[in-house]
Amino acid sequence: MDMKYIIQKKKSGRSLTSEEIDEMVQEYVKGQIPDYQMAAFLMAVCFKGMTEEETANLTLSFVNSGDKLDLSDIKGIKVDKHSSGGVGDKISLIVVPLVAALGVPVAKMSGRGLGHTGGTIDKLEAIEGFNTRLSKKDFISNVNTYKMAIAGQSSNLTPADKKIYALRDVTSTVESIPLIASSIMSKKIALGADAIVLDVKVGSGAFMKSLGEAKDLARTMVSIGKSLNKKTIALVTDMNQPLGHEVGNANEVKEAIEVLKGKGAEDETLVALTIASYMAVLGGVFQDVNTAYKALEELIKSGRAIEKFRELVKIQRGNPQVIDNPKLFPQAQNHIDIKAHKNGYVYKIQAESIGRSAMLLGAGRKTKEDIIDLSAGITMVKKVGDKVSIGDTLCILHSNMDNCMEAEEIALNAFSIGTTKPPEIQYIYDVIE
Known part of the structure; x- marks a missing residue:
């Protein structure tokens, strides 16, 4: 040509x-x-x-460049969920068993983490024995039988996107809404779901730093999905501080379990239940989001949500005892308190800095070849709006490294303490259908 x-x-x-x-x-x-x-x-x-039509065509070309997952043998409307990435984002671990408990088939293909954002597959491998390398036959059988499965993505999924993304990374052409949207949506389309709920993060720990950019990306991805005959909804959610209280692989699984037991942090519980509600509506189980939300709350209160997670662990050969005994998760040897140097209120937390600190502790990868420490991470003791005094612990670093000075400094500098209480953070900014 x-x-x-x-x-x-x-x-x-x-x-x-x-x-x-x-x-x-x-x-x-x-x-x-x-x-x-x-x-x-x-x-x-x-x-x-690019026009909407061009962006959709680019997405489809990415899809057609490699493997596509045929999920036609799975009964019902198959619903998938995707996050644009953040710090402490363990939402997939929560919504998969929740939505499956409602009878909606969730065939979840996930990736590994790179940089300051974590990957669902890494997190699940913190559960002893948990198998994410399912054959296609077992993957489909699990979804048909139990309404859920989580597995790693095929290495030949959208090879055109992989090759072009690598070029974008070294030619400063990453920040383009059509290119970002087609990259994300091509993988979702190739994975064969009938409906997709997108969680577009915005803020200091997200790829999209401004609300306007995040909404543009969300609208573009929804347009792509609909043009390719996929029911698609996007939520624009906050990532100006880590989600919940835990960052790191084993830590985040433990916290997801707490949410499913009804003991989770307000921000991650609200975001998880809202995303799960839209998945339930797209899956045809409920007509409206409010009714779905109440049903999901009841699943948690009744204990059915955590039992569904226990079932997920069992069918993928993990050790279900971790659900009631968190000491069975990988444990870090060193725990370092990061303390406040002044009185006031936590006014801001640079989420990306917390992610970088966690990566330096061993919880993330600088390159795809790096081996991560599943026990490493950070516990956020204080969140935006909390009152602090000199000497109060802001967060706790968990690591097996002897020298964590750089990670300590980054974590401390991530916190901004002001004299007045900041405005309340809005967890969900918009829903684009």
């Missing part, structure tokens, strides 16, 4: 046809288009954007 013509066409702000986009993507994957020409095209997209 004439790649120079494609670059010129996009540079001048004209729209590309679906055939032009698909041919370009497939030839790039085959190595027939050089990186420097694709980089020029991506830069043109950053400046000129």
Whole structure:
């Protein structure tokens, strides 16, 4: 194909046809288009954007570049959930058993963490024996029988997106709504769900720092989903401080268990129940979100929610005793209190800094090849709005490392303490349908 013509066409702000986009993507994957020409095209997209139709076509081309999961053997409306990433985000661990307990099939394919954001697969591996490498047969059988399964993603899922994302990362072309949206949605479409609930994080610990950008991304992804015949809803939720009180793999599973027992933090409980409510509505079990929310609250109060999580652990060969005995999770040897140096109120917490600190403690990866410490992490003792005095513990670092000085400094500097109490944080900013 004439790649120079494609670059010129996009540079001048004209729209590309679906055939032009698909041919370009497939030839790039085959190595027939050089990186420097694709980089020029991506830069043109950053400046000129893409129409909704172009973005949907780009998404579909990513999907068609690799494996697609056929879930047609699963009975019912299959609902998936995706988060754009954050610090302390253990929502998937909570909503999968909750929604499955309502009878909605949840076929969840998840990834591993990279950088300051955690991955669901890493977290689940903190449960002794938990198997995330399910065969397709077992994956489908578990969803049909128990309404739930969580497994790692295929390595050949959307290879075009993987290759183009790597190029975007080194050519400063990451921050483009059409490119971000097509990257995220291609993986969701390839995974075969009928309906998708998107959790778009916004704030200091999220990829999207401003509310306007987050809403634009949410609207674009919803448009893509609908254009490809997927029921899609997006929630824009807060990530200006870590979600809940725990950051780190084993820590976050323990906290998810507390939520399912009805003892969770207000912010993560509200976000989890709201996302689960929309999943239940898209799955056809309820007609409205409020009724679904009340039913989910009742599942927690009755103990059925935690029993469904216990069932998930059992069917994926994990040790269910961890649910009642948190000491069976991996335990860090060192625990370091980070203390307040002044009186006042916690006015702000830089969530990304907390994530970076946790990564340095061993809870995250700088590169995909890094081995993580499942016991490492941070407990947030104080949250935004809490009153503090000199010497009060703001957070506790958990690690097996002998020297944590850099992580300690980053964690301390993540807290801003003011003389007045800040406005209450809004946990959910918008719902886009």
